[in-house]
Amino acid sequence: MMTRETMYQAIIDKDVKFEGVFFTAVKSTGIFCRPSCTARKPKIENVEFLETANEALKKGYRPCKVCNPLEKLGETPTFIKRIIEELNENPSLRFRESDLISRGIQPVTIRRWFLKNHGITFNAYQRMFRINSAFKKIQKGEAVTIAAFEAGYESLSGFNDLFKNVFGAPPSQSRDKNVIDLTRIETQLGTMIACAVDQGICLLEFTGRKMLETELKSLAKILKAKIIPGNNRHFSMLTQQLNEYFEGSRRQFTIPLFMPGTKFQQKVWHALQQLPFGEIRSYKQQAIDIGSPDAIRAVANANGMNRIAILIPCHRVIGENGAMTGYGGGIWRKQWLLQHEKKS
Known part of the structure; x- marks a missing residue:
């Protein structure tokens, strides 16, 4: 404590x-x-x-007027939320500096925000959003020319150059390529990064997790995909269910998950999803539950490789002596989550 x-x-x-x-x-x-x-x-x-x-x-x-404790730390400013929502609805939109200024937004402000929170400029973010949209259209069988112009590209050669730069192949040779959509979600315990594919959510981690960059690279390699900011049909449900969880009105998540890993890892992760809300297990108990009583260390390692925090509740597993063992999101977040579930 x-x-x-x-x-x-x-x-x-x-x-x-x-x-x-x-x-x-x-x-x-x-x-x-x-x-x-x-x-x-x-x-x-x-x-x-x-x-x-x-x-x-x-x-x-x-x-406090300095830190605004009633707001979520790192919460996306309202004016940026509106712009992202518009891009979600129509990825072909292109916000120029004059468009931002007409809305009372300083271009330098939005550029700094995207550099700090996404690691790329706002213009680069827009380009990634458009290329993501066009890629999905091509994957569904739409002609390259139509997909490019529907995504807001005025030059087919410019589109082809950017596409090849991102995916390593021209649009006509991209059938075997894949995209992982990425977004930010603010929660009561801080900002989280979410990734999703058609099958479901494949990553959900707090931005401060030390292994986050390694996890993203590993996920991209396993799925042979590029991780690009973009909209995904699972993100709105994820945001809603996370909000309900933190408000104390949701005990079980129903959103689809996609968990690539070894057979043993998947066995451990599926078992984690069966842990009752508000209860805890030791690694030893978890190993017994999956029929591998001697695999305590392997179970702990599999828990540590879980890329989907909260939804796959590895925070419900503690040490045999009751100690709060390591948690990628931070030991105090783990303690908070357990207390939150106990009270809900």
Whole structure:
């Protein structure tokens, strides 16, 4: 369990790993903050640590104007959400600087946001969205020329050059290529990256996971696919079910999942999905449950290779002695998830 000292050190360090895990209420000012707030830190004797923002509000604390604890950390600004929604509805749209300025948006602002949160500029993001849309049309049998112009490309040669640069082959030779769609989802515990293919969600991880880049590269290699920002029919259901889970109104996920891995890994992951909501198991119990009582270490390794956090609840597995063992999303997130499920 977290101690006052642990939580106080987290706010001194402005540690985002504790985001959503607790809130800091300052008795002398009547203000409450998120753990990563950059405002001046109070003395520990003046601090009250609370589990939720609602608890802080009920006790009369006011939200900090510096860190805005009532908002999700890293939440996509409303004006960017609208633009992404428009691109989802019509990938052929092309937002130029003049279009942004007419909406009261500074081009440098949106460029910096996309560089920080997607690692590419807004213009590059739009290009990837269009090329993703065109690729899917070609895969469904549509002529290359029609797919290119429907995706908003004015030059067929320019489209062919970009397509070959992304997929390593011209559109006419891309039948054996695949795409993994990628998006960001903000949750109470921080931003998550989601990936999906036609079969279902194939990755869901917190952005701070150290193995995230390795997981993305591995997934792309296994599926022989390019990971590109784009819309996917599973993303809206995923967002809805995650919101319901964090609100405490959902105990079971029904969204389709796609879990490429070895037979043993898949056996472990399927068993994880059967763990009852609000209950925990040890790695030893999990090994016994799948009929491999001597494979405790292999089970633990398979849990660690799980790419779909929360939906495949590896957070429900703890050490034999009851210790909170490692969790890719952070040990405090694991503790929060278990407490959340116990109370829901």
